[in-house]
């Protein structure tokens with residue numbers, strides 16, 4: 001394989017370490033920096049974390065491609081640019097305690113874990129949760145606490161959070177997530193219908209006032225829960 005090229009197919013063993021490093025660097029330059037991602041903490045984390053550890057071995061050659069990829073249980077690992085955009089909009093700082101809803105593979109949780117103090121992440125599907133746990137353990141990431149549950153209700157035990165990031169499409173902002181956001185907190189969430197959504201950032205000022213801004217279009221799998229979609233599309 002030519003240096004730096006990511007081809008389709010081929011067994012995992014055909015992807016030597018310097019090829020994935022090159023693919024990761026190109027992902028940073030061509031998908032993130034070229035599209036306006038500037039936050040050095042985001043670029044550092046995405047440049048360092050091996051995304052290929054989070055995808056199905058059969059899709060390894062596409063791990064750094066400009067797209068979402070399917071994961072277990074019909075879910076997805078988001079496109080690198082969308083992950084970067086969410087992390088940048090979250091304006092992360094070292095002392096932050098962050099709630100993530102939708103652990104999935106654990107990729108975004110692992111990225112969040114680099115610049116912030118602690119990540120609390122909730123996933124509703126047991127198989128995904130245990131996969132994420134093994135990947136985070138294998139990478140020696142210790143400042144992420146995972147829980148199985150319905151993230152549309154938040155995670156009251158450790159609230160308030162400095163940042164809340166929702167990695168699944170919500171029909172509206174769940175009340176519990178607003179309640180569990182601390183003063184000067186930011187909540188980043190894709191809001192819209194089942195086909196497409198817009199990334200929204202909700203902010204809570206020190207005097208309790210709310211503001212919100214709407215950003216570009218995106219496409220996430222649904223947030224399924226008590227204060228979200230009540231079932232997956234096609235489920236009866």
Ligand code: SAH
Pocket residue numbers: 075076077078101102103104105106107108109122123124125128149150151152167168221222223224225226228
């Ligand atoms: N952040 C993930 C991608 C998330 S895909 C990654 O980096 O890989 C969205 C995830 O949200 C799916 O795994 C889905 O099972 C989960 N999800 C959907 N509704 C949820 C809910 N109410 N609570 C917690 N997780 C939920």
